[in-house]
Amino acid sequence: MDFTLTPEQETLRADVRAWLKLNMPEGWTHGSTITSDIPRPEAYALMRGWQRKLADASFIGLTWPKEYGGRGLTFMDELIVHEEMALAKAPPILNVLGVGMAGPTILAYGTEILSCEEIWCQGYSEPNAGSDLASLETRAVKNGDSWVVNGQKVWTSLAHIADFMMLLARTDPEAPRHKGITYFLLDLHTPGVTVKPLRQMTGDAEFNEVFFENVRIPGSQILGGVNDGWTVGMTTLMYERLALGFGLQVRLRIALDALVGLARRMPKNGRPASEDPVMRQKIAQIWIDTESLKYTGARAITKASAGKLTWVETHQRLQELAMELEGPYAQLVAGSDRAIDGGIWQHTFLRSRANSIEGGTTEIQRNIIGERVLGLPKG
Amino acid sequence: MDFGFSQEQEMLRATARKFLENECTSTFVRARMAEPAGVTDEFWTKLAEQGWLGLVYPEEYGASGLGFVDLVVLMEEMGRASMPGPFFSTVVLGGLAILEAGSAAQKKEWLTKIAVGEAKVALAWTEPSARWDAAGITATAKESAGGVALDGTKLFVLDAHLADALVVVARTREGARPEEGVSLYLVPKGTRGVEVKLLPTMDQTRKACEVTLTDVRVGADALLGAKDGGFPPLMRVIDRATVALCAEMCGGAQRVLDMTTEYAKIRVAFGRPIGAYQGVKHKAADMLVDVENAKSLTYYAAWAVDENVPDAPLAASMAKAYVSDAFRKVSATGIQLHGGIGFTWEHDLHLYFKRAKSSEFTFGDATYHRERVAQLIRL
Ligand SMILES: Cc1cc2nc3c(=O)[nH]c(=O)nc-3n(C[C@H](O)[C@H](O)[C@H](O)COP(=O)(O)OP(=O)(O)OC[C@H]3O[C@@H](n4cnc5c(N)ncnc54)[C@H](O)[C@@H]3O)c2cc1C
Numbered sequence: 001m002d003f004t005l006t007p008e009q010e011t012l013r014a015d016v017r018a019w020l021k022l023n024m025p026e027g028w029t030h031g032s033t034i035t036s037d038i039p040r041p042e043a044y045a046l047m048r049g050w051q052r053k054l055a056d057a058s059f060i061g062l063t064w065p066k067e068y069g070g071r072g073l074t075f076m077d078e079l080i081v082h083e084e085m086a087l088a089k090a091p092p093i094l095n096v097l098g099v100g101m102a103g104p105t106i107l108a109y110g111t112e113i114l115s116c117e118e119i120w121c122q123g124y125s126e127p128n129a130g131s132d133l134a135s136l137e138t139r140a141v142k143n144g145d146s147w148v149v150n151g152q153k154v155w156t157s158l159a160h161i162a163d164f165m166m167l168l169a170r171t172d173p174e175a176p177r178h179k180g181i182t183y184f185l186l187d188l189h190t191p192g193v194t195v196k197p198l199r200q201m202t203g204d205a206e207f208n209e210v211f212f213e214n215v216r217i218p219g220s221q222i223l224g225g226v227n228d229g230w231t232v233g234m235t236t237l238m239y240e241r242l243a244l245g246f247g248l249q250v251r252l253r254i255a256l257d258a259l260v261g262l263a264r265r266m267p268k269n270g271r272p273a274s275e276d277p278v279m280r281q282k283i284a285q286i287w288i289d290t291e292s293l294k295y296t297g298a299r300a301i302t303k304a305s306a307g308k309l310t311w312v313e314t315h316q317r318l319q320e321l322a323m324e325l326e327g328p329y330a331q332l333v334a335g336s337d338r339a340i341d342g343g344i345w346q347h348t349f350l351r352s353r354a355n356s357i358e359g360g361t362t363e364i365q366r367n368i369i370g371e372r373v374l375g376l377p378k379g
Numbered sequence: 380m381d382f383g384f385s386q387e388q389e390m391l392r393a394t395a396r397k398f399l400e401n402e403c404t405s406t407f408v409r410a411r412m413a414e415p416a417g418v419t420d421e422f423w424t425k426l427a428e429q430g431w432l433g434l435v436y437p438e439e440y441g442a443s444g445l446g447f448v449d450l451v452v453l454m455e456e457m458g459r460a461s462m463p464g465p466f467f468s469t470v471v472l473g474g475l476a477i478l479e480a481g482s483a484a485q486k487k488e489w490l491t492k493i494a495v496g497e498a499k500v501a502l503a504w505t506e507p508s509a510r511w512d513a514a515g516i517t518a519t520a521k522e523s524a525g526g527v528a529l530d531g532t533k534l535f536v537l538d539a540h541l542a543d544a545l546v547v548v549a550r551t552r553e554g555a556r557p558e559e560g561v562s563l564y565l566v567p568k569g570t571r572g573v574e575v576k577l578l579p580t581m582d583q584t585r586k587a588c589e590v591t592l593t594d595v596r597v598g599a600d601a602l603l604g605a606k607d608g609g610f611p612p613l614m615r616v617i618d619r620a621t622v623a624l625c626a627e628m629c630g631g632a633q634r635v636l637d638m639t640t641e642y643a644k645i646r647v648a649f650g651r652p653i654g655a656y657q658g659v660k661h662k663a664a665d666m667l668v669d670v671e672n673a674k675s676l677t678y679y680a681a682w683a684v685d686e687n688v689p690d691a692p693l694a695a696s697m698a699k700a701y702v703s704d705a706f707r708k709v710s711a712t713g714i715q716l717h718g719g720i721g722f723t724w725e726h727d728l729h730l731y732f733k734r735a736k737s738s739e740f741t742f743g744d745a746t747y748h749r750e751r752v753a754q755l756i757r758l
Contacts, residue, residue: 001381001382001383001384001385001448001678001681001682002381003381003679003682003683260756260758263758277750280749280750280753281746281749281750281753283753283758284700284749284750284756284758285749287697287752287756288676288697288700288701288749288752289701291676292672292673292675292676292697292701293672295382295675295676296671306668306671306672309664309665309668310668363657363661365664366657366660366661366664366665367657367660367661367664369663369668370654370657370660370661370663370664371660373664374636374640374654374663374664374667375640375644376640376643376644376652376654376655376659376660376663377644377651377652377654377655378655379655379656379660
């Protein structure tokens with residue numbers, strides 16, 4: 001057991017820190033830095049630029065092999081970079097799905113169409129296939145060397161700005177449910193793809209419906225083989241939770257620092273809320289849970305669902321506490337000059353409700369722990 | 380960052396588990412619960428033969444000279460077995476107090492004896508006020524001919540009735556701050572004016588006493604460490620003991636989770652194993668999350684106190700806050716998921732449930748430690 005960093009890791013930390021000092025993007029204002037959630041629409045352009053800059057400096061895809069533009073480093077190194085970005089309040093990485101999920105999956109299954117600059121989205125969920133993903137109905141039919149796709153995806157985050165999609169489609173309707181699905185890498189600029197943004201309860205439209213009408217995908221864009229998509233898709237989900245374990249821990253830390261700041265500013269019975277014994281208890285518990293997540297993330301990668309559950313529960317509690325600290329001011333949103341911090345907390349609070357749904361609901365995570373970790377019988 | 384245990388530590392764990400499964404059976408534990416001693420000479424000798432009574436003392440005292448993380452491994456296993464007896468009070472509390480504060484001669488005399496099983500030492504610290512801070516220390520040590528006279532009442536003193544010596548925490552001077560003017564004295568068994576009364580406790584595996592000190596005269600050589608300077612070393616001992624206790628609690632919680640998972644696989648209701656029902660499965664998953672996070676924080680704290688890093692007290696408090704809640708919840712859920720059999724005296728679950736309760740309030744509960752966390756992070 002050893003929690004000290006190696007000399008190489010110390011150097012990496014110093015490098016990132018120095019680089020961030022010189023390269024923070026222009027137009028990245030404090031107001032938008034305390035959000036713990038994924039990028040908002042008005043920041044997309046800025047963030048594409050930011051991502052390119054990070055890629056040029058090799059701070060993206062650290063764990064990818066060198067020949068694919070990565071640095072062949074470990075997840076621990078990646079965590080260091082994320083931590084420094086959080087400390088510097090740098091913008092988050094827009095292409096979190098590409099870097100954290102598509103990249104590693106593609107690497108695991110060996111195709112070479114990778115660059116750190118594209119934006120990826122994940123086309124798994126459908127109107128009739130969410131938790132029960134294996135019941136998906138989007139069809140891909142072989143036609144010569146390519147495949148023709150018809151159907152619909154839903155809740156597809158970032159599809160409206162993405163270049164590529166990790167697409168799961170049914171290629172053998174006769175086979176057992178898990179055995180007739182294929183994993184495609186779809187260029188979203190292909191004719192026949194229609195993306196329709198869906199408005200969320202935050203008011204933003206960050207996810208979409210995606211329709212496919214005779215969309216042609218070359219056979220070379222299949223990952224892992226025909227009818228083998230389920231296994232590949234599950235690999236992506238594993239990387240998602242892994243990426244979450246690291247990236248989200250850092251986002252939680254940013255939100256927590258902001259929360260502490262909020263507690264010092266908001267009054268409670270004539271004193272700063274940070275001096276109120278009950279508030280101190282609640283904040284300290286969130287602090288403890290955030291730390292535990294850091295170490296559980298490092299220890300129990302195989303138990304990634306445990307980390308996800310802790311993250312979700314802690315983050316939602318944090319956002320609820322921000323509302324409690326604001327009291328009646330919690331009602332005021334962006335647009336009111338009386339709104340606290342420009343109303344950003346109202347947005348992050350609303351957005352946090354999705355945490356327990358996206359990437360597999362908390363109920364499904366508990367099923368996974370119960371069945372795969374503890375070995376309890378299936379329901 | 381390396382969270383793994385070394386090969387030697389894994390071996391220690393395996394040895395300890397096997398030893399305790401053979402020597403510390405449920406029958407043995409229950410026999411000790413029914414008696415005042417809580418230990419047999421034979422069992423104590425065996426612990427000495429394993430080298431565990433001197434596990435963390437330097438080799439010059441005929442001890443094993445291992446690190447604190449090794450102790451944590453051992454404590455986890457002892458917690459798993461719900462081991463009764465004065466191991467914790469002697470090896471961790473009394474022994475570490477002598478190691479931290481004692482003179483060369485005191486260490487030589489007492490640590491050598493503890494390591495071979497010839498002496499037991501208890502720490503007489505807390506008082507009827509049940510405070511864990513320096514202000515709670517009101518027993519006095521006043522100058523008297525050739526030494527001091529001790530007066531006061533110590534409560535919740537673990538295994539004082541078995542001890543060959545007590546480390547008594549007393550106030551030698553009213554300082555500007557309560558942390559000043561605290562001194563430690565080593566009081567041998569049988570000294571006039573010491574009265575020890577065993578208290579009936581809910582957790583019968585852990586024996587606690589009331590110690591009344593009435594004009595107890597000891598010589599100047601009874602002073603342990605610097606006069607008026609006893610509080611800092613005491614806190615170092617308590618931080619370590621807190622982490623060791625957390626490890627013991629983690630071991631107990633893991634055992635409850637194991638028992639519950641096993642039972643959920645075999646107990647059938649309405650034609651299916653109860654573990655197939657989500658009402659049961661999801662509770663088990665939550666238990667796992669609690670246990671994993673508890674271990675993460677405990678292991679980190681073990682490393683932190685072992686290396687004496689600046690945030691060691693914070694790490695200890697984070698661990699104790701989390702583990703106190705976790706063990707209480709896990710052991711209660713364990714009973715719930717066993718149904719009626721879980722409520723019987725016959726079943727071992729209540730041993731863990733009660734141990735969770737006594738441990739929760741030893742060295743401060745979650746509320747106390749969350750406030751300490753709030754202070755240490757300068758909220
Ligand atoms: C903000 C956001 C972004 C998203 N982004 C993407 C994306 O980029 N790509 C993508 O493919 N999907 C995305 N999703 C979709 C997400 O993965 C699904 O919403 C999720 O898997 C749940 O599916 P569902 O909505 O169909 O709900 P359902 O599966 O219908 O679930 C409804 C309720 O039933 C519960 N439930 C279902 N089955 C069980 C069971 N076996 N045991 C116990 N309870 C059960 C669920 O937990 C939930 O509470 C996103 C969702 C959100 C909210």
